Amino acid sequence: MASKINIDLAVNGTSHAVSIEPRRTLADVLRDDCGLTGTHIGCEHGVCGACTVLVDDKPVRSCLMFGVQAEGKAIRTVEGLANGDTLHPLQQAFWENHGLQCGFCTPGFLMLSAGVLEQNPDMSDDEIRDVLSSNLCRCTGYQNIVKAVQIAARELRARPRV
Amino acid sequence: MSYIGRSLRRIEDRPLLLGKGSFAADCNAPGHLHMRVVRSPVAFGRILGVETAEAAALEGVAAIWTADDVAGLPPIDFRQMGLERLAPYRQWVLARHYVRYVGDPVAVVFAVDPYVAEDAADLVFCDIEELAPQLDATAEPVTFMPDIHLGLLSEPAVIRRGYGDLDAAFAAAHKIVALEVKVGRHTGVPLETRGGLAVHDADTDVLTLYGAAKVPHYNRDAISRMLGLAPGRLELSEGHVGGGFGIRGELYPEDVLLCAAALRLRRPVKWIEDRKEHLLAANHSRDQVYRLHAAVDQRGFILGLKAEVFTDQGAYVRTHGTTVTDLSAAMLPGPYVIPAYSVEGHIRLTNKTPAGTYRAPGRYESTFARERLIDRIATELALAPVEVRRVNLIAAEAMPFDRGIETLGTAVVYDSGKYRDLLERVLDRLSYDRLQAELAARRDRGEHVGLGIACFVEKSGLGPQDLVRIKVDGRGTVAIVTGVASVGQGVETVLAQICAETIGIPIERISVIHGQTDRIEIGFGAFASRVTVMAGSAVKIASEALRDRALETAAKLLQTSPDALRLSGGMVEAVGGGASLPLGDVALHLEGAGGLTGEGRFVAGHMTYPYGVHAAQVKVDPSTCAITIERYLIGYDVGRAINPMLIEGQIVGAAAQGIGGALLEEFVYDENGQPLAASFADYLMPTCHEVPAIEVLLREDAPSPLNPLGVKGAGEAGINAVGAALAAAIDAALQRPGAVTQLPITPARLHRILRGPQS
Ligand code: FES
Ligand code: FES
Numbered sequence: 001m002a003s004k005i006n007i008d009l010a011v012n013g014t015s016h017a018v019s020i021e022p023r024r025t026l027a028d029v030l031r032d033d034c035g036l037t038g039t040h041i042g043c044e045h046g047v048c049g050a051c052t053v054l055v056d057d058k059p060v061r062s063c064l065m066f067g068v069q070a071e072g073k074a075i076r077t078v079e080g081l082a083n084g085d086t087l088h089p090l091q092q093a094f095w096e097n098h099g100l101q102c103g104f105c106t107p108g109f110l111m112l113s114a115g116v117l118e119q120n121p122d123m124s125d126d127e128i129r130d131v132l133s134s135n136l137c138r139c140t141g142y143q144n145i146v147k148a149v150q151i152a153a154r155e156l157r158a159r160p161r162v
Numbered sequence: 163m164s165y166i167g168r169s170l171r172r173i174e175d176r177p178l179l180l181g182k183g184s185f186a187a188d189c190n191a192p193g194h195l196h197m198r199v200v201r202s203p204v205a206f207g208r209i210l211g212v213e214t215a216e217a218a219a220l221e222g223v224a225a226i227w228t229a230d231d232v233a234g235l236p237p238i239d240f241r242q243m244g245l246e247r248l249a250p251y252r253q254w255v256l257a258r259h260y261v262r263y264v265g266d267p268v269a270v271v272f273a274v275d276p277y278v279a280e281d282a283a284d285l286v287f288c289d290i291e292e293l294a295p296q297l298d299a300t301a302e303p304v305t306f307m308p309d310i311h312l313g314l315l316s317e318p319a320v321i322r323r324g325y326g327d328l329d330a331a332f333a334a335a336h337k338i339v340a341l342e343v344k345v346g347r348h349t350g351v352p353l354e355t356r357g358g359l360a361v362h363d364a365d366t367d368v369l370t371l372y373g374a375a376k377v378p379h380y381n382r383d384a385i386s387r388m389l390g391l392a393p394g395r396l397e398l399s400e401g402h403v404g405g406g407f408g409i410r411g412e413l414y415p416e417d418v419l420l421c422a423a424a425l426r427l428r429r430p431v432k433w434i435e436d437r438k439e440h441l442l443a444a445n446h447s448r449d450q451v452y453r454l455h456a457a458v459d460q461r462g463f464i465l466g467l468k469a470e471v472f473t474d475q476g477a478y479v480r481t482h483g484t485t486v487t488d489l490s491a492a493m494l495p496g497p498y499v500i501p502a503y504s505v506e507g508h509i510r511l512t513n514k515t516p517a518g519t520y521r522a523p524g525r526y527e528s529t530f531a532r533e534r535l536i537d538r539i540a541t542e543l544a545l546a547p548v549e550v551r552r553v554n555l556i557a558a559e560a561m562p563f564d565r566g567i568e569t570l571g572t573a574v575v576y577d578s579g580k581y582r583d584l585l586e587r588v589l590d591r592l593s594y595d596r597l598q599a600e601l602a603a604r605r606d607r608g609e610h611v612g613l614g615i616a617c618f619v620e621k622s623g624l625g626p627q628d629l630v631r632i633k634v635d636g637r638g639t640v641a642i643v644t645g646v647a648s649v650g651q652g653v654e655t656v657l658a659q660i661c662a663e664t665i666g667i668p669i670e671r672i673s674v675i676h677g678q679t680d681r682i683e684i685g686f687g688a689f690a691s692r693v694t695v696m697a698g699s700a701v702k703i704a705s706e707a708l709r710d711r712a713l714e715t716a717a718k719l720l721q722t723s724p725d726a727l728r729l730s731g732g733m734v735e736a737v738g739g740g741a742s743l744p745l746g747d748v749a750l751h752l753e754g755a756g757g758l759t760g761e762g763r764f765v766a767g768h769m770t771y772p773y774g775v776h777a778a779q780v781k782v783d784p785s786t787c788a789i790t791i792e793r794y795l796i797g798y799d800v801g802r803a804i805n806p807m808l809i810e811g812q813i814v815g816a817a818a819q820g821i822g823g824a825l826l827e828e829f830v831y832d833e834n835g836q837p838l839a840a841s842f843a844d845y846l847m848p849t850c851h852e853v854p855a856i857e858v859l860l861r862e863d864a865p866s867p868l869n870p871l872g873v874k875g876a877g878e879a880g881i882n883a884v885g886a887a888l889a890a891a892i893d894a895a896l897q898r899p900g901a902v903t904q905l906p907i908t909p910a911r912l913h914r915i916l917r918g919p920q921s
């Protein structure tokens with residue numbers, strides 16, 4: 001077996017000391033080494049977006065990045081999205097608007113939306129649809145996902161900005 | 163408060179939103195091994211040897227098996243529609259003598275880490291003498307496995323069905339209309355790939371397979387038979403399931419290998435498929451050719467229909483047996499009268515991935531063929547396509563309508579329906595005449611726009627039965643245990659709504675346990691849009707039994723008669739006000755007597771038949787061959803809607819898949835049988851750019867008389883007629899009637915149509 005490297009990964013504000021082979025993808029490290037299985041793997045070749053996480057606030061396909069490359073960066077996954085028992089407005093909007101069926105694609109859509117809305121809170125509905133076309137969902141036909149993100153965007157805009 | 167008919171948000175969503183789901187890959191056990199399958203790199207060939215020594219030497223490899231190591235295991239049997247003569251075509255868990263498709267499992271590696279398992283699998287060398295593959299299901303059948311099965315051909319069965327006097331129909335015909343159409347090879351492709359974790363508990367001697375789906379009870383029994391396990395030694399457990407669509411949860415070689423390995427290696431074993439494997443190894447579907455001849459009168463009424471169907475079922479006959487062809491044969495006549503009919507369905511094997519069912523199996527295809535035929539009839543007789551449909555649709559007065567043929571072992575009897583009425587409602591919603599005039603005006607201005615309509619009948623609620631047990635505990639919370647499965651379609655919410663309505667309890671207090679073979683002895687699973695009909699009806703029956711018991715017991719406690727009491731808000735209360743009692747107290751009182759429970763069994767001898775109409779408006783750009791769907795409307799009668807929001811979700815999601823199959827998705831093979839679509843870069847699924855806003859006109863005009871709720875299934879309505887409606891719309895946009903005869907309508911095919919001879 002290839003030799004392992006010891007690194008600290010900062011995930012959702014918590015430090016995880018992991019000993020990993022350099023070839024392990026960030027998605028696998030998060031799931032298997034950090035025990036955070038909310039990040040899903042749907043293709044491992046960068047198309048479906050189910051594995052999307054935020055790395056230094058930017059949406060990233062964690063199947064296309066090695067775990068070791070994430071050292072020293074702030075990683076955020078779906079497990080860190082809610083505030084305790086209070087769902088993030090995106091999560092709430094997905095729930096209210098039936099934006100998920102099997103829920104396998106959901107963490108990827110949530111993190112993608114969270115990332116882009118933080119960067120650009122004033123995205124138009126069309127821009128939102130454009131961004132969401134980078135992830136795949138096989139169940140919903142997208143209608144309710146797009147609607148949920150548009151509604152959450154409005155809700156986030158209405159909040160006092162920090 | 164009433165619960166049935168309300169668009170409630172789902173009770174199952176919270177863990178999924180929080181990233182706390184338990185999908186197959188999320189299951190782990192201490193010290194588990196990882197399984198990796200070594201697959202055939204060629205489409206057809208004789209296995210000369212499998213060399214494993216180099217792979218076995220790799221650090222971390224625990225075992226490698228080839229066919230010899232599983233020589234005692236039988237091939238995988240049929241779950242549905244099996245026939246004696248299909249037996250030799252079944253797939254072994256590891257290929258013997260021959261490989262028959264790229265992806266055919268040849269060996270398995272077990273290692274301590276998935277990366278190591280993959281490294282080792284790459285080192286296994288399959289020595290295969292390559293042979294010429296069969297890739298065309300309409301070509302003359304060839305030998306299935308030369309020298310192994312002497313004389314056995316690649317046509318395992320021909321399905322023949324029919325009724326009426328076809329000769330008389332053709333003799334009386336004003337015109338004979340002929341048509342050949344093809345539906346491409348595509349499939350469900352759930353976003354979660356297949357996988358599982360098998361764990362053997364040495365203390366109890368029970369083997370548990372996690373990651374089960376669709377039909378856990380059937381698979382428990384089938385795997386037990388294959389491995390010689392006594393009842394009670396194998397349990398299947400379903401967690402979250404990342405989409406089913408007919409393909410997931412069928413019994414595959416990998417499921418059996420996982421269980422066998424956990425027993426033999428005495429360690430838990432996990433297998434998670436990668437996407438390429440999924441596209442090569444999980445069931446493909448569709449891929450049918452239809453040759454139709456219709457005898458019609460002057461009005462376009464079909465007097466008789468003669469059909470030949472060819473199904474490319476791939477390399478082996480898997481669990482579905484003859485299901486797809488059988489359903490195609492039975493459902494081809496659809497919503498039309500067609501007094502005489504005969505069909506010959508050829509099940510053909512080729513050297514491609516084996517095929518099974520995918521959402522609306524045999525209907526997506528047969529609706530495409532039938533509706534193309536209706537359009538062709540209209541063209542040849544110079545009639546309006548909508549008029550030909552009106553003339554042929556079965557009248558509401560003719561319900562129940564006995565088709566005179568069987569499918570899936572039950573007679574096809576349309577239980578209820580107002581087909582003509584729904585068509586008119588859809589046309590109304592479109593402002594059909596005005597819209598056609600607008601589109602004509604746009605075409606005059608040089609735009610390529612058109613509208614297509616397609617009608618269909620669905621089937622749902624396949625029996626034979628389902629069982630539900632409901633129990634209330636002392637805190638007044640309710641547990642519903644059912645043997646059906648969830649594939650993400652909202653089962654928990656729907657069943658809880660039916661229960662909440664019947665026993666008057668807030669839905670928040672209800673939990674639903676499904677897909678656990680150790681919790682309930684029978685279960686017939688989640689397929690054929692059967693869950694709401696079958697398990698929903700069983701929940702209703704069980705809830706009523708529980709309600710009656712609660713009222714009787716409370717009446718004694720409150721010294722009144724059950725008639726004077728009712729259930730509401732989790733309480734038993736006097737009808738005119740006054741004394742009341744929490745339901746939990748009634749449960750506590752009954753603790754010594756088995757608790758406050760209700761059991762419901764719903765048995766159905768016949769399926770129920772929902773129906774619908776799709777309308778598509780498209781715009782074609784001849785310079786790029788791009789197709790834009792400007793509008794898509796689905797009219798659908800679900801009998802009774804338990805949760806309209808979830809039904810619309812099913813319909814819209816299915817429509818998106820239908821669009822994929824009609825315009826984008828196709829498993830293409832080269833002349834050597836090498837698959838050219840083995841990643842998401844080549845197998846194109848729709849994104850939110852390709853899926854338009856889908857309008858749903860949901861109706862409850864013809865409740866089913868066959869179940870206590872009046873419900874019909876909703877899982878397949880959205881996909882059924884997409885290919886048909888889009889094809890008609892594209893014809894209209896190009897003003898080239900009958901131009902589209904093959905799905906998917908890729909840019910390349912559209913280009914050929916545009917460059918081809920003008921009709
Ligand atoms: S798993 Fe990373 S993009 Fe699909
Ligand atoms: S909800 Fe199933 S893949 Fe999106």
